Amino acid sequence: MIDFLIIGGGVIGTALARELSHCKGRTVLLEKGRSLSGVQSTHNSALVHPPAMMPPDKGKLKSVLGKKGSFLHQQLARHFDVPVFHNGAIVTARTEEELQKLHRLKQQSEAEGIDTITLCSREELLEREPNLHPDVKGGLFMPEAMSADTSVLTERLAANARLNGAEIYTNTEVTALKKSAFGFEAETKEGRVFQSRFVINAAGAASGFIAGMIEDKVPFEPVSRRGEYLVLSRQAAGFINHIIYPPPTSLTKGVLIIPQPDGTIRLGPTDTQQKDFRSALPTKEGIDQIRHEVNMLAVELPYHFEERYYAGIRSSITDPDFYIRPSEAYPRLIHLAGLDSPGVTASPAVASYVLTEIIQNIEPVERKTEPNLFGY
Ligand SMILES: Cc1cc2nc3c(=O)[nH]c(=O)nc-3n(C[C@H](O)[C@H](O)[C@H](O)COP(=O)(O)OP(=O)(O)OC[C@H]3O[C@@H](n4cnc5c(N)ncnc54)[C@H](O)[C@@H]3O)c2cc1C
Incomplete structure (x- = not known):
């Protein structure tokens, strides 16, 4: 028993x-x-x-x-x-409005007792991450x-x-x-x-x-939602040295750049509802969307080191x-x-x-x- x-x-x-x-x-x-x-x-x-x-x-x-x-x-x-891979994350803003959102996120977090976040200027961010998109206006560093x-x-x-x-x-x-x-x-x-x-x-x-x-x-x-990824091989290691988030939206965390412990870099995920809850495959539209969104976070991404694509299913309700x-x-x-x-x-x-x-x-x-x- x-x-x-x-x-x-x-x-x-x-x-x-x-x-x-x-x-x-x-x-x-x-x-x-x-x-x-x-x-x-x-x-x-x-x-x-x-x-x-x-x-x-x-x-x-x-x-x-x-x-x-x-x-x-x-x-x-x-x-x-x-x-x-423990080097902290940068949450980026490209517009004044997004920057205001990040200010509010910092204040809200501090009110909850999270006092580890640093607000960084554009120059500070580019010093930490030279390959960030030059249009970045500022961001939050979360160690x-x-x-x-x-x-x-x-x-x-x-x-x-x-x-x-x-x-x-x-x-x-x-x-x-x-x-x-x-x-x-x-x-x-x-x-x-x-x-x-x-x-x-x-x-x-x-x-x-x-x-x-x-x-x-x-x-x-239950609602199954597919998330697709593009992976850069470990030859791309060091191109980006922090986890990079776009400005948070009310729905998802968006498409990110995520360096991994093995030196590879994951780019993604997308977010698409699908009927099948058992398996998911990456689509051309999904991979194109990832490239489009990541190109707004960083410049000269080494896509020639693309290694593979994959997809996962979120067990949402x-x-x-x-x-x-x-x-x-x-x-x-x-x-x-x-x-x-x-x-x-x-x-x-x-x-x-x-x-x-x-x-x-x-x-x-x-x-x-x-x-x-x-x-x-
Ligand atoms: C695209 C995407 C991005 C995400 N990013 C993050 C992230 O960065 N950070 C984070 O914290 N979370 C993230 N998540 C969420 C995270 O992956 C899930 O919350 C977590 O994996 C859930 O774990 P689980 O054990 O519930 O589910 P699963 O890992 O799916 O495990 C369920 C298991 O049940 C088994 N199973 C199913 N049916 C049966 C059966 N009949 N008999 C026996 N076994 C069965 C399956 O084989 C499976 O192994 C992400 C998810 C997705 C899809």
């Missing part, structure tokens, strides 16, 4: 498996793919967003967990020796921002969970979920049956599909906030939906929230006396 069955081994499900492995009880994670974090968690910008870029107007829970996660993520990266290797992080979270007794199975797709005398019964494609007292639906863009296996009415409305709640019909079934950006950043905070604010409210869970916190 399992106590906690997690469906989905992206960065969220795996961080939760580690968190639960530090508690008493049997934790099992089932992942459909050949490896963990093979879907959304590695088809993204790999950015650990700085706290100021996660304001509450895009979702209160998202903002709280994003900010907490940004801090926890830095700690985890250190403890688990995760490769990072916390970094990109991190989410594959390595997930691998190490999983290794730590296993050291603490969790069982993690890849190539294991859940095809049916129903109520049983013990709690829940999950059946896999190969016909294996797992009985568990709790089920945590952490299936990313497929969380609506999983919920639909057992709920009469899925309590959130119609509500902009994260949806992390127990099912109304079955309180021991917990849905994690709408965990789009900044889900990677927030992942350690999401794991802790699910344990302390959801599961512990349903029944007490005892922590192990001496769990191995950072071994892998």
Whole structure:
């Protein structure tokens, strides 16, 4: 008999498996793919967003967990020796109006206690980043921002969970979920049956599909949104030395320049709604749009070092906030939906929230006396 069955081994499900492995009880994670974090968690910008870029107007829970996660993520990266590119971010403005927006963002952040942001003049920015577009008017420097290797992080979270007794199975797709005398019964494609007292639906863009296996009415409305990228090879390393954001809009963070720990540079993402929640491919229009938008951020981009294109699917829902709640019909079934950006950043905070604010409210869970916190 399992106590906690997690469906989905992206960065969220795996961080939760580690968190639960530090508690008493049997934790099992089932992942459909050949490896963990093979879907959304590695088809993204790999950015650990700085706290100021996660304001509450895009979702209160998202903002709280994003900010907490940004801090926890830095700690985890250190403890688990995760490769990072940690040189901070520059949020740029090209017009007076955008500059005013950045002033307001700085003030709003300071009111929330974030006092690490520096307002930079055009000259200061060009000194830091000579390849920025000369039309830049000014910007904000945010030192916390970094990109991190989410594959390595997930691998190490999983290794730590296993050291603490969790069982993690890849190539294991859940095809049916129903109520049983013990709690829940999950059946896999190969016909294996797992009985568990709790089920945590952490299936990313497929969380609506999983919920639909057992709920009469899925309590959130999934919307899949494709994000495309163009990658410059590591020969382009050093062309840009910070993460570069365009001025934030009310909808998305826009198309960015994101140097990676391995020396490559990711340019993207686009944001297009699509029907298919299982896979996404880059399109010519998407790549053209990226080039167009990036050319407004920097000059003489070394496109001759283009290495590859890829796309990821955001596991969005119609509500902009994260949806992390127990099912109304079955309180021991917990849905994690709408965990789009900044889900990677927030992942350690999401794991802790699910344990302390959801599961512990349903029944007490005892922590192990001496769990191995950072071994892998
Ligand atoms: C274009 C784009 C850019 C982004 N940029 C950033 C960023 O810079 N910073 C940031 O913090 N966040 C970013 N995000 C968001 C971030 O990637 C997600 O929030 C995060 O990856 C969500 O993790 P997850 O574990 O919930 O989902 P996933 O990684 O999708 O994991 C879900 C897992 O469930 C598995 N699964 C599905 N169905 C089943 C089944 N039936 N049985 C078993 N397993 C199943 C899947 O195979 C998958 O591995 C971005 C997302 C996208 C798409």
